Amino acid sequence: MFVGINTLNLDAKGRLAIPVRYRKELVGPEGAGVVVTVNPYERCLWLYPRNEWQEVARKVISLPDLKKQNKSLKRLLLGHASELDLDGQGRILLSASLREYAGMDKPVALVGQGNKFEIWAESAWLETRDDCLETVMPGDESDLSEDLVNLAL
Numbered sequence: 001m002f003v004g005i006n007t008l009n010l011d012a013k014g015r016l017a018i019p020v021r022y023r024k025e026l027v028g029p030e031g032a033g034v035v036v037t038v039n040p041y042e043r044c045l046w047l048y049p050r051n052e053w054q055e056v057a058r059k060v061i062s063l064p065d066l067k068k069q070n071k072s073l074k075r076l077l078l079g080h081a082s083e084l085d086l087d088g089q090g091r092i093l094l095s096a097s098l099r100e101y102a103g104m105d106k107p108v109a110l111v112g113q114g115n116k117f118e119i120w121a122e123s124a125w126l127e128t129r130d131d132c133l134e135t136v137m138p139g140d141e142s143d144l145s146e147d148l149v150n151l152a153l
Contacts, residue, residue, distance in 0.1 A: 002026075003112035007122060010106055014099055015091040016119070019110070023090050025049070034092060036119070037081040038101050040073055043124060045094070045102050047110075047117040050083065057081070094119075 006019050018026060026034050026049050035053035039046050048056065060077050063070035080101070084092045094104070102121055109125035111118040120128065136148070 001112075001114055002117050003114070005112070005125075006110040008108055008110055010094065010099070010104060010108060011091075014094045014096065015087075016094055016108065016110075017089065017091045018086060020090065022117075023086060027086060031085075033083060033085040035081050035083050036092065036094060036098060037077050038098065039118065040076040042128065043102050044121075044128075045098055045119040047092075047119055048115070052115050053081070 002022060002025070008016060008019075010016055026047075028049055028051055032050040035048045035050055037046050037048075037053075057078065060074055063074065065071050065074070080098065082095055082098065086092055102119065103124060104119075104121045107122035109118075109120045109122050111120060111125065
């Protein structure tokens with residue numbers, strides 16, 4: 001399970017060093033590598049272990065092409081998907097198009113989401129984090145979603 005927030009720096013070539021504690025789980029026992037693609041809902045990237053990505057891709061591929069929204073989702077997720085291997089120093093190379101989509105420069109935030117990571121430009125992550133706090137903790141408890149009202153933490 002991928003949890004936690006790590007602030008990292010991209011190097012001059014656009015490489016991101018994956019923290020050591022996540023490397024084995026990300027690549028799996030067979031060293032399958034990872035997949036990075038765009039998040040179609042927010043300006044960040046999704047980083048999946050390759051085996052987890054295969055399940056996601058199957059679901060997306062099975063969507064009927066006759067609906068414009070399905071076709072657009074396929075183009076974004078599958079079209080931007082990059083299968084990557086970690087180099088000898090545990091780095092992945094994020095393409096210029098992926099970095100441009102997420103507005104990434106040097107500092108980035110790697111945000112655990114359970115089955116995947118989100119990769120954010122650090123400044124965008126800080127704004128999003130603040131928005132998340134306002135959404136999760138509205139001023140009035142009556143504004144909470146039913147799912148959150150029933151969630152015992």
